[in-house]
Amino acid sequence: MINTWRKLFSKHESIRAYTLLSPALILVILAMASPLLLMVLTSFHTQVSMMEIDSTLTLDRYADFFSRPVYSTLLFRSIKISFLVTLVTLLTTYPLAYYIAFYVKKNKMLWIVLMTLPFWTSYLLRVFSWRVILGHKGVINSALMFSGAIDEPLSFLIYSQTAVVLTLAHAWAAFAILPLYVSLDKIDKSLLEASYDLGCSKFQTFWRVTFPLSLPGVIGAILIIFIPTVGDYVTPQLVGGTDGRMLSNMIQSLFGRANNFPLGAASAVLMLLSVSFVALVVTYITKKVSLRMS
Amino acid sequence: MYKKNNTLLLYSIIYFAFLYIPVMLLPIFSFNDAIHMVFPLKGFTFKWYDQMIHSSRLHKALMNSIKVGLVASVFSTFIALLAAKAFTRYKVRFHQLSYGAILLPFVIPEIIIAVALIVIWTGMGFQLGLVPVTISHILFCTPFCLLILISRMEGFDKNLEEAAMDLGENAWGTFWRVTFPLVLPAVIASLLLSFVISFDEFILAFFLSSSDQTLPMYMWGQMRFPKKLPHVLALGAVIIVVTSLLVIISYWLRNLGNPSGKKSKIGGI
Numbered sequence: 235m236i237n238t239w240r241k242l243f244s245k246h247e248s249i250r251a252y253t254l255l256s257p258a259l260i261l262v263i264l265a266m267a268s269p270l271l272l273m274v275l276t277s278f279h280t281q282v283s284m285m286e287i288d289s290t291l292t293l294d295r296y297a298d299f300f301s302r303p304v305y306s307t308l309l310f311r312s313i314k315i316s317f318l319v320t321l322v323t324l325l326t327t328y329p330l331a332y333y334i335a336f337y338v339k340k341n342k343m344l345w346i347v348l349m350t351l352p353f354w355t356s357y358l359l360r361v362f363s364w365r366v367i368l369g370h371k372g373v374i375n376s377a378l379m380f381s382g383a384i385d386e387p388l389s390f391l392i393y394s395q396t397a398v399v400l401t402l403a404h405a406w407a408a409f410a411i412l413p414l415y416v417s418l419d420k421i422d423k424s425l426l427e428a429s430y431d432l433g434c435s436k437f438q439t440f441w442r443v444t445f446p447l448s449l450p451g452v453i454g455a456i457l458i459i460f461i462p463t464v465g466d467y468v469t470p471q472l473v474g475g476t477d478g479r480m481l482s483n484m485i486q487s488l489f490g491r492a493n494n495f496p497l498g499a500a501s502a503v504l505m506l507l508s509v510s511f512v513a514l515v516v517t518y519i520t521k522k523v524s525l526r527m528s
Numbered sequence: 529m530y531k532k533n534n535t536l537l538l539y540s541i542i543y544f545a546f547l548y549i550p551v552m553l554l555p556i557f558s559f560n561d562a563i564h565m566v567f568p569l570k571g572f573t574f575k576w577y578d579q580m581i582h583s584s585r586l587h588k589a590l591m592n593s594i595k596v597g598l599v600a601s602v603f604s605t606f607i608a609l610l611a612a613k614a615f616t617r618y619k620v621r622f623h624q625l626s627y628g629a630i631l632l633p634f635v636i637p638e639i640i641i642a643v644a645l646i647v648i649w650t651g652m653g654f655q656l657g658l659v660p661v662t663i664s665h666i667l668f669c670t671p672f673c674l675l676i677l678i679s680r681m682e683g684f685d686k687n688l689e690e691a692a693m694d695l696g697e698n699a700w701g702t703f704w705r706v707t708f709p710l711v712l713p714a715v716i717a718s719l720l721l722s723f724v725i726s727f728d729e730f731i732l733a734f735f736l737s738s739s740d741q742t743l744p745m746y747m748w749g750q751m752r753f754p755k756k757l758p759h760v761l762a763l764g765a766v767i768i769v770v771t772s773l774l775v776i777i778s779y780w781l782r783n784l785g786n787p788s789g790k791k792s793k794i795g796g797i
Contacts, residue, residue: 362764367553
């Protein structure tokens with residue numbers, strides 16, 4: 235038995251490879267795929283009482299979700315906020331990645347390290363510091379009042395969708411800088427010179443050569459920021475207020491105080507589906523655009 | 529390729545300030561002799577640090593976080609090391625599919641993984657606690673470890689391994705005597721970074737741990753009480769300094785003795 239296994243092992247590269255991969259794949263299957271499948275299954279069940287769940291399959295939870303306007307409102311708001319976060323993050327970090335890739339000559343790594351370092355410090359603390367900055371008795375208001383610029387604290391700073399977008403754009407910056415920098419840095423510099431030699435202006439070179447070539451980085455950044463931020467819980471909870479509440483806050487209460495696992499599971503499934511759909515559409519459009527441009 | 533661009537330089541400096549100022553505020557106010565985080569600063573004090581050191585619930589949360597972090601970093605690094613070897617040294621059938629599956633936990637919203645794990649864990653009749661938190665952290669850290677280790681494995685000369693095989697080492701001996709020493713800096717970097725990720729992780733712990741608090745959960749609980757806030761700032765300042773040091777060490781390790789002489793490919797991650 236052991237001998238046949240040994241023979242197979244030394245003969246087939248695939249078997250060796252999959253033996254090495256098995257711990258990782260088992261982890262993904264047991265700790266991610268099966269829980270997700272069970273979650274999908276639970277979304278077809280009914281919560282009868284505190285502890286009891288009726289496992290007759292039904293689509294009622296999805297009907298519940300769409301019949302109560304608050305759920306779909308929160309879902310659309312989550313998608314809208316993530317979309318804005320992705321857009322703001324891309325627009326603000328692109329010039330930076332561009333600068334590091336094309337203008338910084340010495341110590342490029344140092345720049346990258348400095349730009350990504352805040353990302354490693356506790357996410358909770360970073361969001362919390364925005365709460366402190368934007369709050370009614372916060373840093374901005376107290377500083378403005380101390381300097382005499384205002385008499386009353388500005389109340390629009392915190393507890394809004396804008397506050398959520400700003401905080402998330404700060405928190406996810408590193409995830410945009412890295413892929414953008416990598417794709418910009420890879421661009422063959424002789425292509426840019428060729429474009430100049432052929433009479434293109436700096437602007438034209440950017441739009442016709444640099445930008446299309448950096449699109450893989452743009453797509454990477456979009457996916458890596460858009461998908462996780464749709465499910466963000468901490469930021470809306472700390473700086474969102476009622477206006478900035480997102481679907482994940484609702485999911486949390488369904489699995490907590492409201493104790494309705496099936497409806498919580500249905501909400502999570504719909505979040506996952508819509509985020510995958512939007513991500514696919516964005517990738518598709520970006521690819522089409524890049525084809526047309528080049 | 530281009531010479532100078534002062535507009536972009538200025539922009540980069542402003543953006544840099546935008547990135548760092550919010551993070552720096554916490555340490556600044558942790559020495560401020562006042563309950564509220566408002567300007568102008570009052571006096572300088574160490575009393576919040578004193579309060580932090582003497583909180584027994586904080587100690588318990590810290591120990592929980594360290595336990596979870598150590599187990600999660602060791603397991604995820606080990607699992608990722610084996611997988612990295614498979615991806616870089618063998619022809620793997622369904623390469624893209626397996627690779628994508630292992631990296632997937634990195635992009636799926638954490639809350640969905642947390643909720644799915646609650647459903648399966650309580651469905652099997654287990655109590656929530658540090659065990660499901662640790663499992664979810666291993667799942668979440670493995671993609672990071674894999675990216676770090678793959679970039680190192682791709683970075684050195686495969687001939688070194690072939691030479692060892694030609695000289696009569698078996699596969700196991702080659703791995704431990706040639707491959708492992710060469711990837712060791714990346715292994716340590718992967719241990720440090722996955723520890724930092726697990727140590728800072730909030731959502732999975734918040735959903736899966738019930739009453740066993742980790743450090744981020746402890747901070748979350750204290751943030752609501754204005755009187756408790758200053759010692760959370762002191763704690764935050766310590767965490768920021770320590771994690772930054774660990775991350776800087778791991779960056780340094782990843783470029784240490786990189787045999788190909790190339791800087792690590794994907795920069796930060």
